[in-house]
């Protein structure tokens with residue numbers, strides 16, 4: 001059965017090279033938070049087992065769920081905000097490669113705005129210039145740690161409710177250089193990409209997840 005499918009869908013089962021990262025086929029799983037990390041963001045046996053199971057299916061690439069690049073607390077999400085997480089992330093990657101040596105493993109990097117229990121949500125308009133200035137470095141730091149830990153690529157999360165998605169959104173009403181027109185809205189995300197590239201070097205794949213359709217009032221839309 002496997003062979004029949006491979007003959008029928010030749011391209012799907014052919015390798016793809018991205019900056020030296022060779023995916024054995026073009027089937028990739030997207031990031032999905034499992035909440036199997038510990039409450040303070042550490043790798044657990046349960047999370048290792050979850051991704052080992054996925055790897056056994058034979059996909060070409062997997063994006064491991066969003067790992068937090070900023071120091072703020074975020075329960076049950078993986079963290080890559082500090083060097084202390086490198087060794088356990090290395091063990092995590094190795095545990096997946098043990099069951100599937102060919103699958104390419106990426107770590108998704110996330111930065112989010114604050115949300116309070118009261119329902120209050122921080123908006124991009126609330127961020128002070130000095131708070132914006134540290135964000136590219138936080139992503140670059142997370143990407144370098146991911147590479148050091150042995151991940152094959154990183155994905156910058158610029159979709160859904162994340163900080164960078166909120167900058168890209170038409171709902172971004174900042175009056176300074178980081179908002180307003182297209183140039184303003186892409187400024188911070190572009191700085192993040194450039195800082196990440198400078199950090200990891202040229203020979204490492206860096207992906208970006210963006211929204212085509214925001215499904216929010218006045219947001220970007222495909223329609």
Ligand SMILES: Cc1cc2nc3c(=O)[nH]c(=O)nc-3n(C[C@H](O)[C@H](O)[C@H](O)COP(=O)(O)O)c2cc1C
Pocket residue numbers: 030031032033034065066108157159209
């Ligand atoms: C529980 C859950 C957690 C998710 N976490 C992430 C995430 O960390 N990063 C991300 O980019 N997408 C995340 N997603 C979105 C998925 O990657 C995917 O786009 C979404 O589930 C739609 O695909 P589907 O129709 O195959 O489920 C999550 C989805 C679910 C259901």
